[in-house]
Amino acid sequence: ANADIGLVGLGVMGQNLALNIADHGYTIAVYNRHHEITDAFVAHCREKEPSHERVLGCAELAEFARSIKRPRKIVLLIKAGEATDSTIAALLPHLEAGDILIDGGNAYWLDTIRREKELTAKGFEFIGSGVSGGETGARFGPSLMPGGSRAAWAQLEPIWTAIAAKIDPETGLPLEGAAKGRPVSGGVPCTAYIGENGAGHYVKMVHNGIEYIDMQLICEAYWLLKNLLDLDAKAISDIFRRWEQGPLSSYLIEITADILQQEDRAGGYLVDKVLDTAGQKGTGEWTAASALEQAAPANAIAEAVFARSLSALKEERVAASTVLQGPPLRTQADRTALIDAVHDALYCAKICAYAQGFQLMERAQQTYGWQLDFGTIAQIWRGGCIIRARFLQKITDAYRQNPGLQNLMLDPYFSQALHEGQGHWRETLVLAVRNGLPVPAFSSALAYFDGYRSANLPANLLQAQRDYFGAHTYERVDQPRGKFFHVDWPAPDRPERPI
Numbered sequence: 001a002n003a004d005i006g007l008v009g010l011g012v013m014g015q016n017l018a019l020n021i022a023d024h025g026y027t028i029a030v031y032n033r034h035h036e037i038t039d040a041f042v043a044h045c046r047e048k049e050p051s052h053e054r055v056l057g058c059a060e061l062a063e064f065a066r067s068i069k070r071p072r073k074i075v076l077l078i079k080a081g082e083a084t085d086s087t088i089a090a091l092l093p094h095l096e097a098g099d100i101l102i103d104g105g106n107a108y109w110l111d112t113i114r115r116e117k118e119l120t121a122k123g124f125e126f127i128g129s130g131v132s133g134g135e136t137g138a139r140f141g142p143s144l145m146p147g148g149s150r151a152a153w154a155q156l157e158p159i160w161t162a163i164a165a166k167i168d169p170e171t172g173l174p175l176e177g178a179a180k181g182r183p184v185s186g187g188v189p190c191t192a193y194i195g196e197n198g199a200g201h202y203v204k205m206v207h208n209g210i211e212y213i214d215m216q217l218i219c220e221a222y223w224l225l226k227n228l229l230d231l232d233a234k235a236i237s238d239i240f241r242r243w244e245q246g247p248l249s250s251y252l253i254e255i256t257a258d259i260l261q262q263e264d265r266a267g268g269y270l271v272d273k274v275l276d277t278a279g280q281k282g283t284g285e286w287t288a289a290s291a292l293e294q295a296a297p298a299n300a301i302a303e304a305v306f307a308r309s310l311s312a313l314k315e316e317r318v319a320a321s322t323v324l325q326g327p328p329l330r331t332q333a334d335r336t337a338l339i340d341a342v343h344d345a346l347y348c349a350k351i352c353a354y355a356q357g358f359q360l361m362e363r364a365q366q367t368y369g370w371q372l373d374f375g376t377i378a379q380i381w382r383g384g385c386i387i388r389a390r391f392l393q394k395i396t397d398a399y400r401q402n403p404g405l406q407n408l409m410l411d412p413y414f415s416q417a418l419h420e421g422q423g424h425w426r427e428t429l430v431l432a433v434r435n436g437l438p439v440p441a442f443s444s445a446l447a448y449f450d451g452y453r454s455a456n457l458p459a460n461l462l463q464a465q466r467d468y469f470g471a472h473t474y475e476r477v478d479q480p481r482g483k484f485f486h487v488d489w490p491a492p493d494r495p496e497r498p499i
């Protein structure tokens, strides 16, 4: 046995992660259910990759297991769900106590909790690790979010640290690498221990929920600029390029600017030819469902999922557009003012979106008994992953300064940004509403901001309504919390009763 680690699942992510591991000097045994894929990958390695000799192809699981040093570390990069269970079941007869399985897929965190429990009961170790950054990230430096036992993490840490994206410790900026297509070393790695059992996959799921809202907000900004200023894709690309220099600087803004300037072979811009029906693979939906379950008000994240669902009803929307009329669309004259307003709306809404994601993780950690370090999580997301952004350094700073921070919006840097930007944010929404342009993410984020900063909300009436029809009782503003009352409604003459 001379492989330092093994990897099962040679899809693009698996192949790229294997090459990344080999680049860093580790010998890696690889296995795929269809051995032709393994053969083709190994042949490719021999021809094209400098680290080729360190990639060992195995046709059988027994040979695969035999070739890995003990305790074995085996990364699974296969489709999340049943395939993970069946692969683990097939592997187990070839493993020995103390061996560590690492699931790098977008697994459902409750599955990870279950698998960790089952496998540790059998004497194995199990790490559920979020892997973000798409194909390029996997190849040249992903953001890695591992959850499991600390003992198992100690075994995996050197490899995970070596292959993760790195950020410059001085500037906090991602070190060149992933984007430029070459590996980097040095710098602060975008990986750290997240927590027990399913913590890593939960945090990766929330990363994806934030990814959904981040993307949706950018799409809404694009839509407003396109429709209210009658700009073509290239002109909007130029605006995003400028935004890239400021607080909105992020990978998603960067790729949006790239996308918008892409011309189509048939003329015009490619983005205008792409059908407006969004797909989704489920992690956004899980985030929204978990938020509902945790009673965490992540309304903007949920709205971003619904925005994709609504977009997918293309035929219905096309039919409805001939029946349901909105107000006439009026192009705006003051171009500079509108661009500035949309910029600030995007920044404010983004702060709220991240506040929701972190608030959700805060609720979840109480449910699942994790001790999440939010400053570190934001730092891990600083490089390698899809939501990497300059802004994340401010989140790390906020939690480092105040580890007990209840909500990101309460941090002085973010509250000031919200105070300064909210005028523009509101003006942007007024324009969108007046012109009948849908901006569900911008507006639900504002509803969150306005709701969270309201000492009083109309839930007083709601509680009275609940008590009226269902005797659900209510608390009083002038009595201690936890003391409940009920009225036999409608009962002007019957006194309220303490319960």
Ligand code: 6PG
Binding pocket: 106, 131, 132, 133, 134, 208, 211, 279, 280, 281, 282, 283, 284, 385, 386
């Ligand atoms: C990443 C991405 C990646 C993928 C998601 C979302 O962090 O590298 O989040 O995991 O893009 O699965 O995909 P959908 O948009 O298809 O749900």
